[in-house]
Structure formats: structure tokens, C-alpha cells
Amino acid sequence: MKIAVCVKQVPDTWAQKRLDPDDKTLDRESVDGVINELDEYAIEEALQLGEATSGEVVVITMGPDKASETVRKALAMGADSAIHVCDAALHGSDALATSLVLAKVIGDRGFDLAIFGSESTDARMSVIPAMVAERLGQAQLTFAGKVDVEGSTVKIRRIAEHGYDEVTASLPAVISVVEKINEPRYPSFKGIMAAKKKPVERLTLAEVGVPADQVGLAAVASAVESFESAPPRAAGTVVTDEGDGGVKIAEYLSSQKFI
Amino acid sequence: MAEILVLADHSGGEVKKVTLELLTLARSLGEPSAVVVGAGAGSTVDALAEYGARRVYVAEDAELDRHPVAPAAEVLVQLVGPHSPAAVLIASTADGKEIAARLAVRIDSGLITDAVQVDADLTATQSIFGGSVIVKSRVTRGTPVITVRPNSTAPEAAAGPCEREDLSISLSDGASRAVITNRVEEKHDARPELAEAAVVVSGGRGVGGADGFKVIEALADALGGAVGASRAATDAGWYPHQYQVGQTGKTVSPQLYVAAGISGAIQHRAGMQTSKNIVVINKDPEAPIFEVADFGVVGDLFSVVPQLTEEVVKRK
Ligand SMILES: Cc1cc2nc3c(=O)[nH]c(=O)nc-3n(C[C@H](O)[C@H](O)[C@H](O)COP(=O)(O)OP(=O)(O)OC[C@H]3O[C@@H](n4cnc5c(N)ncnc54)[C@H](O)[C@@H]3O)c2cc1C
Numbered sequence: 001m002k003i004a005v006c007v008k009q010v011p012d013t014w015a016q017k018r019l020d021p022d023d024k025t026l027d028r029e030s031v032d033g034v035i036n037e038l039d040e041y042a043i044e045e046a047l048q049l050g051e052a053t054s055g056e057v058v059v060i061t062m063g064p065d066k067a068s069e070t071v072r073k074a075l076a077m078g079a080d081s082a083i084h085v086c087d088a089a090l091h092g093s094d095a096l097a098t099s100l101v102l103a104k105v106i107g108d109r110g111f112d113l114a115i116f117g118s119e120s121t122d123a124r125m126s127v128i129p130a131m132v133a134e135r136l137g138q139a140q141l142t143f144a145g146k147v148d149v150e151g152s153t154v155k156i157r158r159i160a161e162h163g164y165d166e167v168t169a170s171l172p173a174v175i176s177v178v179e180k181i182n183e184p185r186y187p188s189f190k191g192i193m194a195a196k197k198k199p200v201e202r203l204t205l206a207e208v209g210v211p212a213d214q215v216g217l218a219a220v221a222s223a224v225e226s227f228e229s230a231p232p233r234a235a236g237t238v239v240t241d242e243g244d245g246g247v248k249i250a251e252y253l254s255s256q257k258f259i
Numbered sequence: 260m261a262e263i264l265v266l267a268d269h270s271g272g273e274v275k276k277v278t279l280e281l282l283t284l285a286r287s288l289g290e291p292s293a294v295v296v297g298a299g300a301g302s303t304v305d306a307l308a309e310y311g312a313r314r315v316y317v318a319e320d321a322e323l324d325r326h327p328v329a330p331a332a333e334v335l336v337q338l339v340g341p342h343s344p345a346a347v348l349i350a351s352t353a354d355g356k357e358i359a360a361r362l363a364v365r366i367d368s369g370l371i372t373d374a375v376q377v378d379a380d381l382t383a384t385q386s387i388f389g390g391s392v393i394v395k396s397r398v399t400r401g402t403p404v405i406t407v408r409p410n411s412t413a414p415e416a417a418a419g420p421c422e423r424e425d426l427s428i429s430l431s432d433g434a435s436r437a438v439i440t441n442r443v444e445e446k447h448d449a450r451p452e453l454a455e456a457a458v459v460v461s462g463g464r465g466v467g468g469a470d471g472f473k474v475i476e477a478l479a480d481a482l483g484g485a486v487g488a489s490r491a492a493t494d495a496g497w498y499p500h501q502y503q504v505g506q507t508g509k510t511v512s513p514q515l516y517v518a519a520g521i522s523g524a525i526q527h528r529a530g531m532q533t534s535k536n537i538v539v540i541n542k543d544p545e546a547p548i549f550e551v552a553d554f555g556v557v558g559d560l561f562s563v564v565p566q567l568t569e570e571v572v573k574r575k
């Protein structure tokens with residue numbers, strides 16, 4: 001089986017994220033980049049499915065030069081090769097443009113499965129997997145808490161508010177996985193050494209075959225008009241429990257008309 | 260007046276609160292039309308009309324429930340063309356955001372997710388980076404598709420005349436590729452859904468174990484709220500993962516958020532910081548969660564929370 005796994009580099013969760021005042025995009029240069037934590041579950045799932053079917057796992061990322069660190073980490077975990085789409089014209093791309101590029105790369109290379117994280121911790125949109133499925137006309141099997149492949153059929157548990165749905169489709173399909181579907185492995189020393197020799201294909205937009213006027217800041221379908229720091233929360237009241245802490249909270253709740 | 264399409268969220272014909280919020284919001288932007296999909300859709304019409312829907316498009320066909328997400332997007336695609344609404348509003352839930360995603364691709368229109376406010380000129384306000392930055396944005400291409408967070412607007416009834424229009428929908432191949440073969444209900448309690456709830460009571464590592472969550476549940480029930488948990492609690496297996504609040508869990512924005520035995524790591528705060536009122540119970544006066552507390556008690560949750568529950572029940 002040929003499996004693609006889409007990973008994104010995001011600012012470290014502890015980093016102070018800021019928007020660039022000039023073009024109002026996330027300033028990715030001034031912060032440390034890490035692999036989107038939720039994508040580690042996608043990589044692990046891809047590796048397990050790849051191992052079970054003697055298949056091939058290809059990492060795909062779209063991002064600036066330094067996203068190559070993230071590619072290396074995925075390769076060190078065990079993926080076979082990587083595709084890194086990197087082009088200055090991509091700066092400022094919105095979800096529509098990102099999904100256009102990813103879908104083109106995935107569609108052109110004929111993967112059986114494309115596996116995604118369920119959300120990027122910077123954009124937090126949770127839309128790319130659905131957009132890619134729509135663009136490819138493939139089955140959308142998202143928010144999977146369990147994935148089983150049997151022959152040319154794939155079955156997932158779609159985790160939902162009410163519990164879960166069992167959803168089935170024929171390959172090829174687009175999957176996103178939720179946190180805790182598995183326990184992502186740590187790269188071993190051997191894996192880290194091996195990753196240095198694994199092939200990474202770097203593609204420009206022209207090589208992908210997407211016109212430059214359909215991506216980046218030039219093509220955004222929504223625009224940030226202004227932004228500001230949220231006003232700090234007014235300092236609250238903090239008391240020490242002297243045996244009546246619960247009563248004190250009840251009084252507060254009653255003053256706010258909750259009870 | 261410009262038509263605003265609101266995708267109604269319902270479960271077997273029972274309309275969700277967030278839909279009433281969206282209809283209320285839509286009235287400030289134009290004339291709301293509700294779109295309702297799936298089995299039981301027809302029985303929602305009265306409730307939707309009561310909250311201001313002037314028209315309800317009904318796609319009641321059990322076939323549409325056999326596939327996740329895509330059918331609702333197809334219904335919206337088929338309406339946007341002929342009606343050219345001024346905007347499409349969808350609840351910012353996991354399903355809602357995916358429906359919006361597919362719709363935006365199909366009609367090649369801008370998408371804004373997780374709006375907490377939408378102004379009359381369709382400028383949307385979002386709260387990003389865990390609530391630390393407020394952004395105003397606008398869709399600049401096509402029909403604005405905006406997902407709105409639950410609890411962003413207080414629902415207000417506004418009954419009026421309402422037309423019902425039944426739709427017959429044919430699904431595209433792509434939309435019917437994924438088939439739901441089985442639906443498993445795991446939620447046994449009668450509590451409100453976490454993302455929608457007006458009150459959320461969350462427990463963290465301080466709760467000490469699965470058993471400790473009983474005191475959290477008792478308070479949630481006394482307040483009519485939902486239960487949430489920190490990642491430390493879900494990682495330990497004390498509470499199911501779908502109740503996790505935070506950066507890699509759910510984002511909640513209730514009227515009241517109670518955090519008991521939670522330190523308030525930045526990843527937890529990212530999911531609850533925009534709550535209107537925050538009450539904290541923690542043994543450690545230095546816990547960072549106190550920085551966002553409107554009212555906090557430094558103390559042991561096992562004495563404070565049960566006492567609070569008792570007081571709430573007494574005062575009701
Ligand atoms: C990429 C990433 C994503 C993450 N995503 C999330 C997320 O989505 N949600 C999330 O919650 N976390 C998330 N985390 C984890 C986060 O960093 C914290 O580790 C976690 O929130 C801690 O949970 P806690 O507050 O329950 O536990 P702790 O930090 O251990 O705090 C427990 C608190 O309980 C108090 N306490 C103990 N006993 C009592 C008692 N009897 N009475 C009163 N107080 C008591 C202690 O004083 C302490 O403050 C993420 C981390 C990373 C790196």
C-alpha cells in the first residue's frame with residue numbers, strides 16, 4: 001500500500017506567537033518550529049499500516065525552508081521518503097490554497113491512503129483533510145480513533161459527540177486521526193542516522209503544477225483587517241479556604257445570577 | 260433584505276441550542292433561512308420559525324444520514340447557486356467546520372472558522388492563540404462561509420411567518436463514498452454537550468483518580484452543566500478523552516467555567532480562556548490558573564467542591 005502522511009510545522013506551543021504587523025500573517029521566522037503534535041499520531045498510524053501491508057510511507061509537507069526539520073523528524077520515526085513543497089509564492093496561503101497544493105501532490109502520485117492530523121495547533125481550523133477529500137473526490141474518513149484496512153476496504157471509527165460512528169469506504173481515501181489513536185514512537189538513534197540518507201524531494205509550485213496566482217497572499221479568499229491583543233482579564237478575587245470556601249463561591253455565583 | 264443561510268444542527272428532529280444562537284445572529288445580518296438535513300428534518304420547522312427563520316429548506320431523506328459531513332455540504336452547494344445568499348452560517352463544531360470546508364471548496368469562497376462575533380457588514384471576530392489575540396477578518400471572495408462558536412450569541416425568540424420548501428437532493432459520487440455502517444452511542448448521561456454547554460465544570464490531576472470525578476460530576480449536575488477534564492486527567496484514563504479541554508482538546512466558551520485541581524498550563528488555558536466567568540479551586544496559591552480566575556479559592560477541592568454543590572442545591 002502507498003500511504004501519504006501530511007505533516008505541518010507549527011510554532012512551539014510554549015512560544016509567544018505573534019502576527020506580522022505588515023502582512024498580518026503568523027510570524028514563523030521568529031519562533032521555534034516543531035512538528036504539529038497531532039500529526040505525530042498520523043505518522044504513527046501511517047507507519048503501522050505501512051508495516052502491516054509491507055507498504056511505503058511518504059511524508060508530505062508544505063512550508064518554508066525550515067520545515068525541513070519537521071520532515072527529518074518524520075523520516076527519523078520511520079517514513080521512507082518525503083516531499084517538501086517550498087516556494088516563496090506560498091507565503092500567506094489560506095486553507096483553500098493549502099488544500100489545493102496538497103491535493104495536487106497526493107492526486108498526481110496515486111496514494112491508496114492520505115493520512116492527516118485532525119487539527120494544526122496554530123491554525124486550529126480542522127478543515128484541510130475535508131478540503132483535500134472534496135478536491136480529490138475521495139472518501140472522507142476523518143476524526144478516526146481506529147483505522148482498519150482489509151484488502152481494498154478501509155473502516156474507521158469516527159469519534160463524535162455521541163460516541164462514534166463506524167464508517168467504511170473503498171480505497172483510495174483521506175483519513176484524519178485523533179489524538180490518542182496510538183502511541184507515537186520516538187525516533188531511535190538508528191532512525192535519526194538513517195533519516196539523513198532518505199530521499200527528500202523538494203518541489204517548487206511550478207513543479208507541483210499549481211499556478212502561482214492561486215496560492216499565497218495573492219489568492220487569499222479572506223483577509224485579516226485588524227488585530228489587537230485581547231484586553232487582559234480584570235483581576236479576580238482570590239480567597240483562602242477557611243472551611244467556607246464552597247459557600248464563598250456560591251455567594252459569588254449568586255451575585256452573578258448563576259444560582 | 261439579503262438572505263442568510265443558517266445550517267441547522269439537530270438530533271433526530273430536536274434543534275440544538277447553537278442553531279437558535281445562529282438564527283438570532285443571522286437576524287442582525289439579514290433575513291435568516293434555515294437549512295435542515297436528514298431524518299427528522301421536517302419536525303424542526305416550528306422551532307426554527309420561532310427563532311426567526313423566514314424560510315426553512317428541508318432535505319429530509321434518510322439516505323443523507325448514511326454518509327458523514329458531505330451530504331450537508333452538497334445541500335448547501337445546491338442552495339447557494341440559485342439563492343446567492345449574503346452569507347452561510349454554520350456551527351463551529353467538528354462536523355460543522357468540515358461541512359464549511361467542503362462547501363468553501365465547492366463554491367470557491369472564503370472561509371472563516373471559529374468566529375465569536377459577526378458584524379452587520381459581515382466582519383468576523385476571532386479569538387486566536389489561545390485567546391491572547393483578537394482578529395477581525397472578512398471574506399474577500401465569493402459567498403462568505405462563517406462557522407460561529409457555540410455560546411457566542413444569546414438566543415432570542417422572534418416568531419414570524421415562515422415558508423417551508425422541501426428539497427430533493429442527489430448526492431455526487433464523492434459525497435457518498437464514505438458510508439456509515441453503525442452508530443454507537445457511548446454517552447449515557449443526560450448532561451449538555453461540552454462545546455455547547457453554558458456551564459462547564461472541569462477536573463484535573465488534582466482530582467486524584469477516576470473516582471474523584473464523582474465530586475466534579477455532582478457539581479456539574481447541580482449547575483446543569485457539562486463535565487470537562489485536563490489532559491493530565493484524560494491521559495491518566497480518569498475521564499474519556501472526548502471531554503478534554505484545551506489546545507488539543509475542545510475549545511469551550513461557556514458563561515461559567517469551573518476549574519478544580521487544574522494548574523492552568525498554557526495548553527489548557529487555550530481551550531477555556533474566553534469563558535465569561537471563571538471560578539478556580541486549587542491547593543496551590545501559585546497555580547497559573549488563578550491568573551484568569553474571576554473568583555478563586557485556595558483550598559482542597561475535596562472539601563470546597565462538595566460544600567459548593569450542597570450550597571447550589573440548597574439555593575435552587
Ligand atoms: C502540545 C501539547 C498539547 C497539550 N494540550 C492540552 C490540552 O488540550 N488540554 C490540557 O488540559 N492540557 C494540554 N497539554 C498539557 C498541559 O501542558 C498540562 O500538562 C496539563 O494541562 C496539566 O493538567 P493539570 O492541570 O490537570 O495537572 P497539573 O499541572 O499536575 O496540575 C494539578 C493541579 O491540581 C492541584 N491540586 C492537587 N490536588 C488538589 C486538591 N486536592 N485540591 C485542589 N487542588 C489540587 C495542584 O495544586 C495543581 O495545580 C498539552 C501539552 C502539550 C505539550
Ligand SMILES: Nc1ncnc2c1ncn2[C@@H]1O[C@H](COP(=O)(O)O)[C@@H](O)[C@H]1O
Nearest residue numbers: 006007062116117119120125126127128
Ligand atoms: N502546510 C501543510 N503541510 C502539510 N500538511 C498540512 C499543512 N497544513 C495542514 N496540514 C494537515 O492538515 C491537518 C489539519 O490542519 P488544519 O486544517 O490547519 O487544522 C494537519 O494536522 C496536517 O496533517
